[in-house]
Amino acid sequence: MRHCIAVLALLAVGSTVAAAQFPARVQPGVRVRVWLPEPHPQENGPWRRQLLRANVSEIEMDILRLTVSGTNGTLAVPRTAIRRLDVSLGKSRSASAIERAIKFAIVGAITAPLYNDPEGKKWPAFKRDWRAAEEMAKWGGAAGAILGFAFPTERWRRVRLARD
Numbered sequence: 001m002r003h004c005i006a007v008l009a010l011l012a013v014g015s016t017v018a019a020a021q022f023p024a025r026v027q028p029g030v031r032v033r034v035w036l037p038e039p040h041p042q043e044n045g046p047w048r049r050q051l052l053r054a055n056v057s058e059i060e061m062d063i064l065r066l067t068v069s070g071t072n073g074t075l076a077v078p079r080t081a082i083r084r085l086d087v088s089l090g091k092s093r094s095a096s097a098i099e100r101a102i103k104f105a106i107v108g109a110i111t112a113p114l115y116n117d118p119e120g121k122k123w124p125a126f127k128r129d130w131r132a133a134e135e136m137a138k139w140g141g142a143a144g145a146i147l148g149f150a151f152p153t154e155r156w157r158r159v160r161l162a163r164d
Contacts, residue, residue, distance in 0.1 A: 021061065022059055022064065022079070022161070023159050023160070023161070025087050025157075025159055026056060026059065026064070026085065026087065026159060027056065027059070028056050028057060028058060028059065029055060029056065030055070030056050030087055030088070031053070031054070031055050031056075031087070031088035032053070032054060032055070032056055032064075032066070032085060032086065032087055032088065033051060033052070033053050033085075033086040033088070033156055034051075034052045034053075034054070034064070034066070034077060034082055034084075034085055034086075035049045035050070035051060035052075035082065035083040035084035035085070035086075036049065036050045036051075036052060036077070036081055036082065036083065037049065037050070037081065037083060038050040049083060049084075052066070052068070052075075052077075053068075054066035054067055054068040054069070054075065055067045055069075057074050058074070062078060062079040062080070063076050063077065063078055063079065064076075064077045064078075064079065064082070065077075079161065082161060084158065085158070085159045085161055086156040086157060086158050086159065087156070087157050087159050088154055088155070088156060089154075089155040089156065089157055090154070090155065091152040091153065091154055091155070092152060092155055093148070093149050093152045094149075095152075095155060096148035096149065096151070096152040096153050097144075097145045097146075097148035097149040097152075098145070098148070099148060099153075100144035100145065100147055100148030101141040101142070101144040101145035101148060102141070102144070103144055104140035104141055104143055104144025104147075105137040105138070105140045105141035105144065106137070106140075107140055108133075108136035108137045108138075108139060108140025108141070109133040109134070109136060109137035109140070110133075111136065112129075112132040112133050112135065112136030112137075113129035113130070113132050113133050115132075116129050116132035
């Protein structure tokens, strides 16, 4: 009887301990982006969220210790305060080039017909709006690919945290 009670107690405690752990992708040395609650709306960022980019220095059961570049010591962030957690995949020139090429091509295709002047001599002066969209999509895609390759951005992957 005592063994059954001990096993049931371990199962009950073990499930809460397991739920409070961080995912396997979050390891010491990994660069993370943590979204924390912010009581006041901020101009350059998500609504009522503060973005913190740092390296994981230590993981406790429900506390993530972070090393923020340019500071001394570590910052302890409780798991319950984290609204979202992303893990860095590093920088990729090819992925950044493709992403920016697509974005610039879409912007070029949308804005070119708005500024197209089929009867005038001012550029862009294509006879059809779809032709202007096509040309600006090509030029925008090329410019975006060059910028993305020259200035790659950091890639992030979201990590799901189990809520208690």
